Amino acid sequence: MAHDTPKILIQLDPDKQASVFDRVVAVDAGVDHLFSYRGVVPGDVQALVHGSIFTRGFDQLKNTAIFIGGSDMAAGEALLEAVKASFFGPFRVSVMLDPNGSNTTAAAAVLRVLEGFNGTVQGHDSAVLAATGPVGRRVAMLLAHLGARVRVGSRQLCKSVSLAESLGESTDKLFLPFETSSDEVTAEGLDGAEIVVAAGAAGVTLLTGNVLKKLHKLKVTIDLNAVSPAGIEGVKPQDKKTEKDGYLAWGALGVGSLKMKIHKAGIQRLFISNDLIIDALESFEIGRELA
Ligand SMILES: NC(=O)c1ccc[n+]([C@@H]2O[C@H](COP(=O)([O-])OP(=O)(O)OC[C@H]3O[C@@H](n4cnc5c(N)ncnc54)[C@H](OP(=O)(O)O)[C@@H]3O)[C@@H](O)[C@H]2O)c1
Numbered sequence: 001m002a003h004d005t006p007k008i009l010i011q012l013d014p015d016k017q018a019s020v021f022d023r024v025v026a027v028d029a030g031v032d033h034l035f036s037y038r039g040v041v042p043g044d045v046q047a048l049v050h051g052s053i054f055t056r057g058f059d060q061l062k063n064t065a066i067f068i069g070g071s072d073m074a075a076g077e078a079l080l081e082a083v084k085a086s087f088f089g090p091f092r093v094s095v096m097l098d099p100n101g102s103n104t105t106a107a108a109a110v111l112r113v114l115e116g117f118n119g120t121v122q123g124h125d126s127a128v129l130a131a132t133g134p135v136g137r138r139v140a141m142l143l144a145h146l147g148a149r150v151r152v153g154s155r156q157l158c159k160s161v162s163l164a165e166s167l168g169e170s171t172d173k174l175f176l177p178f179e180t181s182s183d184e185v186t187a188e189g190l191d192g193a194e195i196v197v198a199a200g201a202a203g204v205t206l207l208t209g210n211v212l213k214k215l216h217k218l219k220v221t222i223d224l225n226a227v228s229p230a231g232i233e234g235v236k237p238q239d240k241k242t243e244k245d246g247y248l249a250w251g252a253l254g255v256g257s258l259k260m261k262i263h264k265a266g267i268q269r270l271f272i273s274n275d276l277i278i279d280a281l282e283s284f285e286i287g288r289e290l291a
Contacts (some may be wrong), residue, residue: 136199
């Protein structure tokens, strides 16, 4: 009987230092060997991929996989394209993309929204604050994928308009842009929203108590910012399905534990076959199985 080769995870990181966070999760996910490459640019990728696909027999290629991390989603996406372009035919290995935890965080946030809505958001009104960031963009895409009506917010209307267009083109769904430059316009943009996900930069309040009290249909809020002050006034990082004034709230830590489970399970999933690409939707489906 052929014995299984050790599980090798190849970490491609565009940053100056390979992420310690990503390395710890890889070890905790049970990989046997972690090969970490830092400062990786698309031009480096083909040689690295060829090293991974020409060394083991087809039946053992599933025991080699690639994780693309780091802190920059756009740089990670460029590496993923270069990785895919370096595969040919059956010569390929499975790949997970999760720079800055964007995919796994968005997946966990949307799963928490679903929990607050008894499993379906079809036809419900949602809004993503700071949807222009890597996490917010993916939250918006996943909510639309589940059939919610989605508004995407930015401090600058022109940014939310171009984001809505770009998301519309990539998903074939409708996204409504709104502006968050003041309480007044934020309240207008959020009028009637049942779901609000705040995906703003750390330590920035996007939704004040003054605006919150005008949102009479609000049922679920998610604040992904863990750094004081809160992204949504009154939501604490440790909130987890906490009852507030008429709505349920999750804070960054309340979402983070599920995010960590999805990240770890995603890495484990890579070694099931040699042809998986784990991006935002796949991370969400992994989370759905875990939740
Ligand atoms: N809980 C977890 O496990 C977990 C994991 C990863 C990330 N996170 C958190 O998730 C959030 C989103 O992450 P990200 O990487 O997508 O965020 P990001 O790129 O740093 O920022 C997202 C958006 O926030 C807005 N923004 C930036 N600086 C601002 C400022 N000074 N004032 C007001 N708005 C500002 C910008 O939108 P506009 O310019 O369009 O307004 C930006 O596109 C962060 O708070 C991050 O710490 C949580």
